Amino acid sequence: MNENVKIGLEIHVQLNKLKSKMFCGCSTDYHDAPPNTHVCPVCLGLPGSLPTINKKAVEYALKVALALNCEVETRTHFYRKNYFYPDLPKNFQISQYDFPIGSNGYVEIEGDNGAKVVRIKRVHMEEDPGRLVHIGTIDRSRYTLVDYNRSGMALLEIVTEPDMGSPKEARSFLAKLRSILEYLDVFDGDKEGAMRIDANISIEGNERAEVKNISSHKGVEKALQYEIIRQRNILRRGGRIVRETRHFDEERNITISMRLKEEEEDYRYFPEPDLPPFSVVDWVPVIRETIPELPDEKRDRFISQYGISEALAKALTSDHKIADLFEDVASEFEPKLVAGWVADVLKGELNYRGLSLDVFPPSYMKEILKMLVSDEITDRGAVIVIRKVLDEGLTPQEVIEREGLRKAGESELETVVRDVLKNNTKAVEDYRAGKKEALNFLVGQVIRNTKGRADPKLARKMIEEMIENLA
């Protein structure tokens, strides 16, 4: 059962931070637009139209290649990948083949047994096809509609070597990749269809299967887990793994055979004659300058600069927006305190709701911490503020006022304590009789009566004093 599993990934990344498509001027902001409204003769592949290269797209691609530690070709070239499919308006895809923009790179990930290097075979540019739309499900739909809004979006294909040894490592790689791409500001992973993954998996010494077109990191992990079990079962029964392409059914969490792949398909690649070869070598130093501090470097700096734990530093740096918020807030408050509140509380609450940080500006965090530090709200109150801000879109002040979260002042607390003691004479007597638990009960009553606004320590002290004074 301890055979080596080998996993390689092919990731399609939409460079969706670009304003226009890869080979024409059409806008990339089509996600809420009616079908076939972000199109032109070029991305519809009309006869007579010609592609022209979006320079910014090449810059972004180069930025990614460099950030993934790739070698950059001195001369790069587009190729035509020829195949018929209804989502492909020209029935060929402009892609790269020989001389891709980057090759032989690597990414460091957190592996199952510590840090691990995943090699990047190549990074290449291509255009996205249109999107097929079905009425209901694929098998029920009587026809297929095509939306060409997506056609011609700039895509990067990133191909790894089969260096991942478990589904968890594959997921860890994908998380790292996404984090890097977002740091580079070329990619928004929240957009629909932004990242699509093909996963190759084999058990050492056997043929591999390819699971195509998985849209989420979790999906990749599940598809791979299923594949390992399926392939092991075949081998255990003395069977043979066949080389094939499989589809991941996200509803049922299983993979299904699509077609046998005894031979590689013939895409009849040849150089795209409408786009002359070009060199990006001169751009390399300029583009390298634009690469910001990446997650690993930032993590190491956070540990040494702020003296926080590695776990917290990792949690803070996996998303560059979280990292930026942390640094902003940590410039005014004790960094360790900020790290805990941002990494443990805020990030958790965001993840739980599937929200991005855009809804929570640093000023909110500062307001909350300020009141916390000056003892105006309790820890519990601060958590409530964060939740309500995320759930209801209120400002922290609005939540505090509406929910009455401001800590009870001493005079208010005195009144409450007096009331509690008066109404719980039994407990007071128990306490006097030496039953220490009775004190906890009384504190709980005070907190209840103040709806959580009482500081428990202060309440306890006041109860003790008051009982003594009464005596």
Place this chain on the structure above:
Amino acid sequence: MPPFDATVVERLKNAGAIIVGKTNMDEFGMGTTCEYSFIGPTKNPHDLTRVAGGSSGGSAATVASGELPISLGSDTGGSIRCPASFCGCIGLKPTYGAVSRYGLVAYANSLEQIGPLSNTISDLALVFDVIAGWDRRDSTTVNVQMNIKERIENVMERRKITLGIPKELSIPDDRIQKTLWSVIHSFEESGVDYREVSLPHIDYSLPSYYIIAMSEASSNLARFDGMRYGLRTEDTVWYETFSSVRGMGFGEEVKRRIVLGTFALSKGYQDRYYLKALKVRTVVKMEFERVLNEVDAIITPTMPCQAFKIGEIKDPLTMYLADVFTVPVNLAGLPSLSLPAPVRGLPIGVQLIGRPFSEGELMGIAMRGGWQ
């Protein structure tokens, strides 16, 4: 109806030209006779039993018959020059990259150019000046100042001009051989010398040209599947609909080239055909470059024969062989000017092949030779 204008049409309209209409041609530019057209062949104005030549046969016939002063054609392997030669008008195949191909339905992108046909050099220069030049919509266009007028004047005043005659040239037709020499001799009288030059690998141009052209065509024409425009047959599963649309819609010659091109690009054959053809192309290009450093232009007949009878060409290979003098020029990406020789009866054309972007010089040499 296409929803946008080609760059050349847009530029002509902006310059005040009146676009009269579209003329007949071989389907997708694939033919040397203009017989492979959906609407039938274009007849030769000099002899209505003969073809106008192709593929831009309609462009040449309208100009040669005097219906229009000027027309545009596209030349992938001789499609401007062949009909110009058969019909007796002037045709210019520009340097690759001189004229934008935006709006030209692609046959073989790396070989073809749009160019003008006319009865006089001055009309030709006028239109070429308008259509030539860099276009942001075509990445293969080059930003070069054409300076046609200046270059023509320059050549007119120059003392020594030399034409090269490739010694590898084999001209099967006596009339054409004689006509070529009479043109060369009349050039001599106006101070234009000639000398023999050598293009040792020119014979490999024809097969290499057809492999490249068909390969690119097989990919370019893939988009005609009936999904977005054009013919649509009964809807079934997509791949069956695609097949029936393409089976029904394309003509025989087009299908032949798609099939051959697909084959030449296939795995296991690409090395032997497509990649080999690209190597030949490089060699041919270098040989032209070397020769054109020694002489101002190369002169050859445009076609190895005069206009065919309509229906005379029965097999595709005979038709392909007729392109023997025109295709090397497209392989090398050079400019070439086809001029009607002063003969009685059925026209014969000669072509001047020049250095990249020497269209102005070629026109000047033609004017030295007596073409107005």
